[in-house]
Amino acid sequence: MRKIILTLSLLLSVVAVLSAQKYDVRLNLQPGLKVPVRYQQVTDQEVSFQGQIMKSKIIQKNEVVFSVVAKNQDNLIIEAVINLIETSAETPQGNMKFSSADEKETPENKALKQMAKKVVRAEITPYFQLVGEVTPVTEGLTKEEAQLVYNAFSSIFKGLYPTSPVAQGDTWAADMSEGVKGESTLTSASPQSFIVDSKILLDTEFQGVKLSGKGTMNYEIHAPTGVPIYGLTTLPASGSTVANGVPVNITMNMTSTFEFIQ
Numbered sequence: 001m002r003k004i005i006l007t008l009s010l011l012l013s014v015v016a017v018l019s020a021q022k023y024d025v026r027l028n029l030q031p032g033l034k035v036p037v038r039y040q041q042v043t044d045q046e047v048s049f050q051g052q053i054m055k056s057k058i059i060q061k062n063e064v065v066f067s068v069v070a071k072n073q074d075n076l077i078i079e080a081v082i083n084l085i086e087t088s089a090e091t092p093q094g095n096m097k098f099s100s101a102d103e104k105e106t107p108e109n110k111a112l113k114q115m116a117k118k119v120v121r122a123e124i125t126p127y128f129q130l131v132g133e134v135t136p137v138t139e140g141l142t143k144e145e146a147q148l149v150y151n152a153f154s155s156i157f158k159g160l161y162p163t164s165p166v167a168q169g170d171t172w173a174a175d176m177s178e179g180v181k182g183e184s185t186l187t188s189a190s191p192q193s194f195i196v197d198s199k200i201l202l203d204t205e206f207q208g209v210k211l212s213g214k215g216t217m218n219y220e221i222h223a224p225t226g227v228p229i230y231g232l233t234t235l236p237a238s239g240s241t242v243a244n245g246v247p248v249n250i251t252m253n254m255t256s257t258f259e260f261i262q
Helices: 002-019 110-115 143-152
Strands: 034-049 051-070 074-090 094-099 120-124 130-136 172-178 182-190 193-206 210-223 226-245 246-260
Touching: 051 143, 074 110, 074 143, 110 143, 120 143, 130 143, 172 193, 193 226, 210 246
Parallel strands: none
Antiparallel strands: 034 051, 034 246, 051 074, 074 094, 074 120, 120 130, 172 182, 182 193, 193 210, 210 226, 226 246
């Protein structure tokens, strides 16, 4: 009986140690490795006023690549480029599509073309936090333009990594983007991947309309390298405003995904 009790005590101790194991979820990349990622966001929107309802769908697509060119102790020096930026819309007035890949430049795609195919360099922590200034690599690119390129590129990865080791079941706060905060939990950990579930809270103002909503995010990170493999976010939101004395209500459902391009 004593041996059984000792064995059970030892087993419980081992289980307790394993369950409390901390994981450092971080980028662990060596110079030369390239990470291509595809991002898409689909927004279904309804605008209602005076008994009328206008429906539209907006689809945004980005394809980005970053590579590690050097290391500064734990930090990574990366070069990043947006290979494709594309926006399409289905509205009552008709369908439209603007892309950085369009052959001809137009007023609608000019801003997209200015950001695409421009290489920038930045130092980041292993948790994808910017250190210092963004440096333009492409000739003729200003520092201000380089910062805009980096902001658009890095928005995909913002808030994915906890800044300190976490155990399975631990929860941490994360700033996903401007006006979007998350509460993330490490729900699964293995030698190959980390699975994270997040509760998303939106509280922002867009074109004079205050928008709020609650959603979810689920994503997977490759454990050995820290590379994001896949993510899915669903975020319903609503808001209201007054235009020329007329109350206007807005509802939208946003679904976004990112995936490592094989």
